[in-house]
Amino acid sequence: MAIWKNYINGEWVPALSGKTRKVINPATEEVIAETAEGNAEDAKLAIKAAKEAFYGTGEWRRKSAQMRSDVLLQIADEMDKRRNELARTDTLDNGKPLREAEGDVDDAIHCFRYYAGMIKAPYGGIYDVNDAFGPMHSYTIHEPVGVCGQITPWNYPLLMAVWKIAPALAAGNSIVFKPSSITPLSSILLFEILDHVGLPKGCVNLVMGSGGTVGQEIAENFDVDMVTFTGSTEVGREIAKAAIGNLKKVGLELGGKSPNVIFADADLEGAVEWAMVGIFFNQGEVCSAGSRIIIEESVKDKFIERLSSRANAMTLGNGLNNPDMGPLVSEEHMNTVLNYIEIAKAEGATCVCGGYRYTEGECAKGYFVRPTIFDNCTSDMTIVKEEVFGPVVTIQTFKTEEEAVELANDTIYGLAGAVFTTDGARALRVVKEIRAGITWVNCYNPTFNEAPWGGYKMSGYGRELGIHGLEEYQEIKQVNINLAPGKLGWYEER
Numbered sequence: 078m079a080i081w082k083n084y085i086n087g088e089w090v091p092a093l094s095g096k097t098r099k100v101i102n103p104a105t106e107e108v109i110a111e112t113a114e115g116n117a118e119d120a121k122l123a124i125k126a127a128k129e130a131f132y133g134t135g136e137w138r139r140k141s142a143q144m145r146s147d148v149l150l151q152i153a154d155e156m157d158k159r160r161n162e163l164a165r166t167d168t169l170d171n172g173k174p175l176r177e178a179e180g181d182v183d184d185a186i187h188c189f190r191y192y193a194g195m196i197k198a199p200y201g202g203i204y205d206v207n208d209a210f211g212p213m214h215s216y217t218i219h220e221p222v223g224v225c226g227q228i229t230p231w232n233y234p235l236l237m238a239v240w241k242i243a244p245a246l247a248a249g250n251s252i253v254f255k256p257s258s259i260t261p262l263s264s265i266l267l268f269e270i271l272d273h274v275g276l277p278k279g280c281v282n283l284v285m286g287s288g289g290t291v292g293q294e295i296a297e298n299f300d301v302d303m304v305t306f307t308g309s310t311e312v313g314r315e316i317a318k319a320a321i322g323n324l325k326k327v328g329l330e331l332g333g334k335s336p337n338v339i340f341a342d343a344d345l346e347g348a349v350e351w352a353m354v355g356i357f358f359n360q361g362e363v364c365s366a367g368s369r370i371i372i373e374e375s376v377k378d379k380f381i382e383r384l385s386s387r388a389n390a391m392t393l394g395n396g397l398n399n400p401d402m403g404p405l406v407s408e409e410h411m412n413t414v415l416n417y418i419e420i421a422k423a424e425g426a427t428c429v430c431g432g433y434r435y436t437e438g439e440c441a442k443g444y445f446v447r448p449t450i451f452d453n454c455t456s457d458m459t460i461v462k463e464e465v466f467g468p469v470v471t472i473q474t475f476k477t478e479e480e481a482v483e484l485a486n487d488t489i490y491g492l493a494g495a496v497f498t499t500d501g502a503r504a505l506r507v508v509k510e511i512r513a514g515i516t517w518v519n520c521y522n523p524t525f526n527e528a529p530w531g532g533y534k535m536s537g538y539g540r541e542l543g544i545h546g547l548e549e550y551q552e553i554k555q556v557n558i559n560l561a562p563g564k565l566g567w568y569e570e571r
């Protein structure tokens with residue numbers, strides 16, 4: 078089996094230690110690839126190359142926005158040509174249904190095109206400052222931050238990479254990128270594309286390896302100017318601590334336990350369909366998953382009946398065959414999810430459907446868990462408090478709007494949330510009260526390259542996508558030009 082290598086300073090190289098790691102297809106439990114397993118030493122080499130590319134040659138950051146934009150468009154075009162291969166690779170590696178992986182690739186292509194356009198837009202400002210120092214022209218310019226370390230999770234392998242790489246490149250930075258070791262394959266294909274379009278040597282680097290070695294080095298190395306991380310809140314904390322040494326900029330896109338609030342006046346059928354998307358899309362391995370359904374008591378029974386009948390009818394199988402849901406990403410993760418299910422049962426939640434590993438037919442192999450609904454949940458239960466990151470949803474009820482909002486906000490997280498109602502004023506009131514970075518009304522999960530993505534509270538800080546996603550990768554410089562050279566303004570009058 079060929080060994081997929083790291084990409085450092087424009088070369089495909091094995092890990093310095095010679096170590097490799099096997100990549101497993103979660104639908105079949107088969108080894109599908111072997112990759113270089115880098116460590117801190119490999120990360121240091123990549124950081125050195127990225128530093129030289131930025132501060133030494135500076136070729137990429139000095140290119141005009143127009144030229145950087147052209148390269149981003151070329152990347153998008155190459156991804157388009159390899160769309161099927163990219164999608165199939167994420168399905169093999171992560172398990173998700175192929176049509177969902179294809180959607181990810183399309184979003185990723187669009188993301189490059191979006192930032193290719195945005196980087197050419199006017200930016201900065203001209204400031205009408207006072208003339209105490211004489212007449213001044215004051216304006217701002219945006220500059221790249223420098224060497225950006227980027228670390229991603231396994232749930233959207235390609236998309237999470239592109240949300241970081243596209244704006245960072247558009248802004249003119251150098252990159253050291255580390256994918257999750259569980260799902261590195263589509264990142265390798267992406268780097269083949271970055272290599273193909275001829276970015277300057279050292280401008281983009283891929284280092285595969287564990288979080289504790291490669292990730293830790295990226296977060297603490299003094300030559301990294303910024304680290305952006307998508308992953309769990311627990312690791313996000315470690316990153317923030319490691320980054321403190323040189324006070325590098327930090328962006329954190331972390332976990333969630335998002336409320337999906339449903340009022341009795343909602344279109345109930347629609348709410349059921351969106352709730353399905355909210356919790357079972359991508360096997361529930363979604364940071365913004367609507368994992369806490371908070372529903373008005375009077376319609377709970379009707380809602381649960383419909384939701385559970387839809388969930389029971391879901392097909393599970395190999396993602397390549399486009400079932401409703403694929404396997405969970407790994408055996409370890411499946412066991413974590415099953416353990417949460419057992420805790421929920423032990424703490425007194427009522428399992429309405431699912432709640433077990435599924436092994437029928439082609440699922441005899443692979444890490445499949447049936448879509449699971451827990452009723453009679455309370456805010457003190459582990460299943461309501463902690464992120465499960467799987468196809469498991471809890472149900473809580475309320476009688477008043479105030480109670481609904483209180484339950485929705487009763488969490489350490491603040492990534493997302495939704496409200497279902499036909500009362501427009503109530504929708505606006507509840508949206509204003511939910512402490513989360515993304516909220517939906519009468520839908521769940523739609524996400525757009527054009528709009529900012531990120532969390533409140535322990536779901537992190539910083540934003541990806543939209544103009545904010547670009548600005549995260551930029552410094553702002555103030556420039557003041559003396560329009561009367563030789564004059565000293567009020568200094569002269571002293």
Ligand code: NAD
Pocket residue numbers: 228229230231232233237255256257258286287288289291292293296307308309310312313315316329330331332333363364365464466492531532536537
């Ligand atoms: P994780 O935190 O275990 O790992 C994420 C990445 O961090 C991986 O590449 C891992 O190797 C690396 N890592 C682990 N320990 C590290 C350390 N000490 N220093 C540096 N890097 C380290 O997360 P995961 O299990 O891969 O992904 C699931 C989590 O990601 C969930 O909590 C989910 O909510 C979150 N997530 C958030 C968003 C968002 O936009 N907010 C999007 C997707 C996933």
